[in-house]
Amino acid sequence: MKTEDIVKLYKEYVMPTYTQVPLVLVKGKGAKVWDIEEREYLDFFPGWAVSGLGHCHPMVVSAIKKQAGKIFHVSNNYYGELQGVLAQKIIKSSFPGKVFFANSGAEANECAIKLARRYGNKDGRYEIITMAGSFHGRTMATISATGQDKVKIGFAPLLEGFKHVPFNDIVALKNAVTDKTIAVMLEPIQGEGGVNVADREYLKSVRGLCNDKDMLLIFDEVQTGMGRCGNIFCYQNYDIAPDVMTLAKSLGSGVPIGAAVASERVAYTLPPSSHASTFGGSPICSSAAIATFEAIEKENLLENAVKMGEYIRKKLKNLKKKYPFIKEIKGIALMIGVELDIDGEEIYKECLKRGLLINCTQKKVLRIMPPLTVKKGEVNKAVSILDDIFSKV
Numbered sequence: 001m002k003t004e005d006i007v008k009l010y011k012e013y014v015m016p017t018y019t020q021v022p023l024v025l026v027k028g029k030g031a032k033v034w035d036i037e038e039r040e041y042l043d044f045f046p047g048w049a050v051s052g053l054g055h056c057h058p059m060v061v062s063a064i065k066k067q068a069g070k071i072f073h074v075s076n077n078y079y080g081e082l083q084g085v086l087a088q089k090i091i092k093s094s095f096p097g098k099v100f101f102a103n104s105g106a107e108a109n110e111c112a113i114k115l116a117r118r119y120g121n122k123d124g125r126y127e128i129i130t131m132a133g134s135f136h137g138r139t140m141a142t143i144s145a146t147g148q149d150k151v152k153i154g155f156a157p158l159l160e161g162f163k164h165v166p167f168n169d170i171v172a173l174k175n176a177v178t179d180k181t182i183a184v185m186l187e188p189i190q191g192e193g194g195v196n197v198a199d200r201e202y203l204k205s206v207r208g209l210c211n212d213k214d215m216l217l218i219f220d221e222v223q224t225g226m227g228r229c230g231n232i233f234c235y236q237n238y239d240i241a242p243d244v245m246t247l248a249k250s251l252g253s254g255v256p257i258g259a260a261v262a263s264e265r266v267a268y269t270l271p272p273s274s275h276a277s278t279f280g281g282s283p284i285c286s287s288a289a290i291a292t293f294e295a296i297e298k299e300n301l302l303e304n305a306v307k308m309g310e311y312i313r314k315k316l317k318n319l320k321k322k323y324p325f326i327k328e329i330k331g332i333a334l335m336i337g338v339e340l341d342i343d344g345e346e347i348y349k350e351c352l353k354r355g356l357l358i359n360c361t362q363k364k365v366l367r368i369m370p371p372l373t374v375k376k377g378e379v380n381k382a383v384s385i386l387d388d389i390f391s392k393v
């Protein structure tokens with residue numbers, strides 16, 4: 001089959017909910033992918049940050065193969081061999097507490113929202129404050145939580161009890177709290193919102209506010225987690241911890257897995273039968289996520305994320321000096337936003353033509369999120385493609 005045959009099949013049989021470019025990817029290795037016509041691309045936005053270790057990391061491939069020969073699925077009314085091991089890895093690398101496993105970022109956030117509601121139930125509090133520009137998923141609860149109107153169009157009535165305030169504005173947040181507020185939910189770095197980094201002082205004040213008012217602080221680390229920001233979780237770049245943290249995307253290096261992590265204080269808020277997911281924490285997905293943790297540790301990938309993050313940032317800052325339409329280089333470590341004064345969509349399309357896969361969000365922010373395994377040579381190649389495109393603007 002060729003690209004046009006596959007696109008035709010989609011057009012006939014797949015719901016057209018995605019904006020798609022006609023590119024059929026069939027193979028990946030590290031930071032490279034190949035399309036069905038065997039063209040090679042440098043993937044600096046692998047699977048929307050899902051393939052954090054790059055494509056087909058050998059440790060993950062081997063873990064999945066091994067598990068597939070034993071058992072695919074164990075229902076959650078029995079015990080599997082691996083779910084507990086994975087939960088232990090997550091807890092040992094974050095804060096004391098317990099983990100609920102789901103299959104996606106939206107579902108991990110659903111669990112966090114239900115947990116907050118249940119926690120507030122004893123004194124009639126249910127309101128959750130989230131941030132303008134945030135993105136928390138596409139289920140009804142998570143579009144209600146998301147602070148962007150575009151995800152809500154045509155889906156009213158939404159779930160009640162969500163309020164949005166400007167990001168990085170502690171006064172606005174304080175003013176929005178009422179006697180019904182139970183939680184504050186935010187991404188330490190807004191991804192879809194344009195790679196907007198939370199200020200250090202702001203997050204500290206949010207933590208303080210949540211302590212004072214006995215509210216839960218929920219960090220959505222679906223995109224920022226698993227080493228992308230130089231620590232295993234992004235919040236570790238700040239001197240505070242959340243009460244609840246959600247994960248997905250690169251947790252399983254490409255297999256569908258999400259997790260909601262609850263600190264000890266709230267770890268028993270959802271009792272048996274109050275929440276569930278048929279596939280949550282399945283052996284196959286757990287094996288991939290355990291291998292992901294092991295690969296990060298074995299190959300010192302946090303160190304590489306910091307080192308390569310600095311390297312690419314330095315190069316992008318040089319481009320900023322050369323091209324006045326580059327406004328700002330944003331983000332932490334390998335979560336990078338290049339904010340432009342010009343149309344980023346056109347730059348994104350040009351990159352695609354030249355074999356570089358990146359993303360453009362909010363029309364003007366190029367999102368560059370190479371795998372944690374990225375090498376200097378690959379960074380050099382990507383930046384020189386960008387340089388060449390910028391020089392013709």
Ligand SMILES: Cc1ncc(COP(=O)(O)O)c(C=O)c1O
Pocket residue numbers: 103104105106107109135136137138187191192220221222223248249
């Ligand atoms: C911060 C954040 N939260 C939640 C989600 C939703 O994740 P999923 O698409 O796996 O449901 C995303 C997806 O982009 C995200 O970036």
